[in-house]
Amino acid sequence: MIEVDQLTKRYGSLTAIEAVTFRVEPGEVLAFLGPNGAGKTTTMRILTGALPATSGHARVAGYDIDESPLEVKQRIGYLPETLPLYPEMTVTEYLRYVARIKGVARGGLRRSVDVAVERCALGQVRGRLIGNLSRGYRQRVGLAQALIHDPPVLILDEPTGGLDPKQIIEIRELIKTLAGAHTVILSTHILPEATAICQRVVIIHKGRVVAVDTPERLAAQLRGSEQVKIALRRPTEALRTAVAGLPGVLAVLPEAPAGAVRDDGATVWLIDCEQGRDVREAAARLIVGADGGLVELSAMAMSLEEVFLQLTTDAPARPDRLDDVPAAGLNDASPPRGSAQFAQQSKDTE
Amino acid sequence: MSKLLAVCARELRSLLVSPIAAVCVAMFLLVTGYLFYTIVIAASVQTRMMLRMQQMAPQLNINEMILAPSLRNFSVILLLIVPLLTMRLIAEERKQKTSELLLTSPVTVAQLILGKYLAVLALYGVMLGLTLYMPLLLGRFGPVVWWPVFSGYLGLFLVGAVFLAVGLLASALTENQMIAAIISFSLLIVMWLLGWVGAVTADTQTGPLLTYLSLLEHLNNFLAGLIDTKDVVYLLGLIAVSLFLAHRVVESQRWR
Ligand SMILES: Nc1ncnc2c1ncn2[C@@H]1O[C@H](COP(=O)(O)OP(=O)(O)OP(=O)(O)O)[C@@H](O)[C@H]1O
Ligand SMILES: [Mg+2]
Numbered sequence: 215m216i217e218v219d220q221l222t223k224r225y226g227s228l229t230a231i232e233a234v235t236f237r238v239e240p241g242e243v244l245a246f247l248g249p250n251g252a253g254k255t256t257t258m259r260i261l262t263g264a265l266p267a268t269s270g271h272a273r274v275a276g277y278d279i280d281e282s283p284l285e286v287k288q289r290i291g292y293l294p295e296t297l298p299l300y301p302e303m304t305v306t307e308y309l310r311y312v313a314r315i316k317g318v319a320r321g322g323l324r325r326s327v328d329v330a331v332e333r334c335a336l337g338q339v340r341g342r343l344i345g346n347l348s349r350g351y352r353q354r355v356g357l358a359q360a361l362i363h364d365p366p367v368l369i370l371d372e373p374t375g376g377l378d379p380k381q382i383i384e385i386r387e388l389i390k391t392l393a394g395a396h397t398v399i400l401s402t403h404i405l406p407e408a409t410a411i412c413q414r415v416v417i418i419h420k421g422r423v424v425a426v427d428t429p430e431r432l433a434a435q436l437r438g439s440e441q442v443k444i445a446l447r448r449p450t451e452a453l454r455t456a457v458a459g460l461p462g463v464l465a466v467l468p469e470a471p472a473g474a475v476r477d478d479g480a481t482v483w484l485i486d487c488e489q490g491r492d493v494r495e496a497a498a499r500l501i502v503g504a505d506g507g508l509v510e511l512s513a514m515a516m517s518l519e520e521v522f523l524q525l526t527t528d529a530p531a532r533p534d535r536l537d538d539v540p541a542a543g544l545n546d547a548s549p550p551r552g553s554a555q556f557a558q559q560s561k562d563t564e
Numbered sequence: 565m566s567k568l569l570a571v572c573a574r575e576l577r578s579l580l581v582s583p584i585a586a587v588c589v590a591m592f593l594l595v596t597g598y599l600f601y602t603i604v605i606a607a608s609v610q611t612r613m614m615l616r617m618q619q620m621a622p623q624l625n626i627n628e629m630i631l632a633p634s635l636r637n638f639s640v641i642l643l644l645i646v647p648l649l650t651m652r653l654i655a656e657e658r659k660q661k662t663s664e665l666l667l668t669s670p671v672t673v674a675q676l677i678l679g680k681y682l683a684v685l686a687l688y689g690v691m692l693g694l695t696l697y698m699p700l701l702l703g704r705f706g707p708v709v710w711w712p713v714f715s716g717y718l719g720l721f722l723v724g725a726v727f728l729a730v731g732l733l734a735s736a737l738t739e740n741q742m743i744a745a746i747i748s749f750s751l752l753i754v755m756w757l758l759g760w761v762g763a764v765t766a767d768t769q770t771g772p773l774l775t776y777l778s779l780l781e782h783l784n785n786f787l788a789g790l791i792d793t794k795d796v797v798y799l800l801g802l803i804a805v806s807l808f809l810a811h812r813v814v815e816s817q818r819w820r
Pocket of ligand 1: 230251
């Protein structure tokens, strides 16, 4: 549905995005993840025809954005980062206007507006001036505007920005209902959001695509090593050396700060293991045998958040926050979509 | 076409609810009304003096003594007001980022420019139409020749249409409304002054050319009841060039 090939955009000497390449299948929901200034908005603006690319190509619904821009625009609903609203218009007037310039036939105007109002739960405010609406309602008007002509492709730049938690859930539900019939690209900083509603994630960092995959596989792929967390009441140096000596164990690290004791009197060690080696059983036998006072032993998985940090910060992130939510659906059995391609993981992320 | 009309209707609505447009129209009507009043007074004083000196009723020509000078002066007021009417046309869309919606909609730049131009032209037409009470009023008290009134209004309408097109072009150049107003004001002043420069340098080679390029010169023919295709073509040509340039500017910047 959407093919992006080697897109590059330069603003003078500043390269906003470089050689961005990815595909989106029909009916798929894809998330753009990336820190501020990564180039998410830039990519989306190029896809919607708001901005010409410096080089590279993009095709939407089979049409090239440079060769037949009107055809592409007809098929895209776009929610820009800054909402394109006229404060002096009422919600209904505005949606009607957008429907007209999107080419909705005169006879269908009223229905399009009603459907969009319904979908975005704008019934209460439809007669009010947009300038007087709260930020959350404006965001919804922006979303309604993108949906108004029922386009096959939706490009949503931070669709849940400025919404309260309840509304965020509503909008996510809305986007989920759009999946299948619509192809959706959305950008977000909120990682659980990507995990919750997207089938695939594109991670962008400094204008380059760093990874494209399902959230689950991203998390799995990126664990260079597996970690086991052990909490024990009576740690000794000898025991520690013994655990470190187990086959497959790379290192035993005390949870920072070293020597700290948890409320329940246990000390926590993190054990780095080689990938694919499960050392839990051996470690348990060893500690119990030495009367180490084992109270907890669990495998640590890397969440998407950690993956994200690892890919987008210059210092490699360690999953050292033990109380964090466990894995981002690591054991989820949903079939992975797309290939596990790890595009050039730029040197500076190491 | 439907899209062009949609753009036009929205623009017109924005203009009508914006205080700037309301103030502009109100000031235009006030100032033109005052000008008309003073010209009428001056004309009557002059007539009375002639009457006293010559002991006979002179040929009172309402068209030449009152209407033509009024309309000529109105064009100067337009020069001041039009930049304020047009400054927001495109600059504001960029400022409030609604340009993003327009750029990603299946609308051509030509539809946008023409839609906006028609909207502001319609507002101007109505504004100018509201001054028609002057010739109508005079017609009740004396002989008015209607043909020069018609051609004079046509000329003034066209000159104003040129101003609006230039203003639209200026608005496309920046996202700052003040700057847009200043640019269009400067451009219009220069077009206006060409006539003076032409008069001063009449004996040189460029003199007549400058005079020809001056807007005032073309307006004078209309005011005298002369609708010359040369003048019409000149004014329409200026409109076309301005709109074309505005189109190019928007297209090339793609609103950045
Ligand atoms: N008009 C512009 N002129 C110059 N540089 C620009 C322009 N627009 C964007 N940039 C630069 O391009 C880079 C990418 O910006 P972009 O807005 O795409 O980031 P983003 O991923 O959307 O960030 P955020 O998460 O903050 O929205 C940034 O470094 C930004 O400063
Ligand atoms: Mg952004």
